[in-house]
Amino acid sequence: MDMTTSRVDPAFREDVRRCFDDESHAIPARWLYDHAGSELFEQITELPEYYPTRTETALLKSYCSEVADIGGKGRAVIEFGSGSSTKTPHLIRAIQSAAYVPIDISGEFLAASAAQFQEQFPELPIYPLEADFMRRINLPAEVSDIPKLGFFPGSTIGNMVARTSVDLLCFMRETLGIGSQLLIGFDRIKDPDVLVAAYDDSAGVTAQFSLNLLHRINREMNSDIAVDQFRHIAIWNDLYARIEIYLEAQSDIGFSIDARHYQMAKGQQIHIENSHKYGLRDARLMLRAGGWSPVKEWSDENDYFSLVLAEA
Ligand code: AVI
Numbered sequence: 001m002d003m004t005t006s007r008v009d010p011a012f013r014e015d016v017r018r019c020f021d022d023e024s025h026a027i028p029a030r031w032l033y034d035h036a037g038s039e040l041f042e043q044i045t046e047l048p049e050y051y052p053t054r055t056e057t058a059l060l061k062s063y064c065s066e067v068a069d070i071g072g073k074g075r076a077v078i079e080f081g082s083g084s085s086t087k088t089p090h091l092i093r094a095i096q097s098a099a100y101v102p103i104d105i106s107g108e109f110l111a112a113s114a115a116q117f118q119e120q121f122p123e124l125p126i127y128p129l130e131a132d133f134m135r136r137i138n139l140p141a142e143v144s145d146i147p148k149l150g151f152f153p154g155s156t157i158g159n160m161v162a163r164t165s166v167d168l169l170c171f172m173r174e175t176l177g178i179g180s181q182l183l184i185g186f187d188r189i190k191d192p193d194v195l196v197a198a199y200d201d202s203a204g205v206t207a208q209f210s211l212n213l214l215h216r217i218n219r220e221m222n223s224d225i226a227v228d229q230f231r232h233i234a235i236w237n238d239l240y241a242r243i244e245i246y247l248e249a250q251s252d253i254g255f256s257i258d259a260r261h262y263q264m265a266k267g268q269q270i271h272i273e274n275s276h277k278y279g280l281r282d283a284r285l286m287l288r289a290g291g292w293s294p295v296k297e298w299s300d301e302n303d304y305f306s307l308v309l310a311e312a
Helices: 010-021 035-044 051-071 088-094 107-120 162-176 192-198 205-220 280-289
Strands: 076-080 099-104 148-152 181-187 230-237 242-249 253-257 260-264 269-276 293-299 305-311
Touching: 010 253, 010 260, 035 205, 051 088, 051 181, 051 192, 051 293, 051 305, 076 088, 076 162, 088 099, 088 107, 088 148, 099 107, 148 162, 162 181, 162 280, 181 280, 192 230, 192 242, 205 230, 205 242, 205 269, 280 293, 280 305
Parallel strands: 076 099, 076 148, 148 181
Antiparallel strands: 181 305, 230 242, 242 269, 253 260, 293 305
């Protein structure tokens, strides 16, 4: 979509300005997901090096029936950041869901995927909710008397720093209510070579995903960044147990954004994403800090990824 300057999200404009005005050169990862970015992310999920999606999907296929046995069938599934909802059918079938509430900040994406979902499950009551799940949300009245199972797959929690993750878990607890359950995916700490390859794939799709942020700034903010003068870098930060992603200037470079001029020196980096990884005990502690008691967890044979079921 060709967006004109007047249609730029003011929060995006502010974050871009702050990124280049500050010495920190950091920008929140959520801006990676415009239309082009969301499509590139879908491609990432199919890369051979990107193990999280297929590993979590296999776990869901194997263990959703246990989730149903533990918490009961006929619950409403509330999915936070539903996106294309590709993993959800396994859960909906296993717990014979009474209703489905996909929550996403992108209304356009939400409507399309809810319509597709409805075709797959014609009898299922679906109540799409366009909302920012980083706050407490009022769920539709139609699900108020139905027991609830929150669903937060993909280790999306990993893209937040610990403090934000705990805030989010607290909001989810308020949204779902005491007695509800949450099924959440956590990407595990593993061999850094495996991790770095997952975020710097040989086909260069993740690099395109990262560089799309600069293209997005050019598209939306009247700017002239020479995108080919930047390269994507993924590093493992062991102290913070996270993959960090940067865009690094390959030469001294000048550009303007919204009529402001900026300069970056060769080697200077823009920090665009963190993807935290967890030991199982880290994941449990984080859940408890957010008001959730772990009930059961399932991992693949390599301990690459875990699904944790918790109760409010
Ligand atoms: C969406 N999120 C969980 C992905 C991750 O693995 O952190 C985003 C991603 N960024 C680059 N590759 C994947």
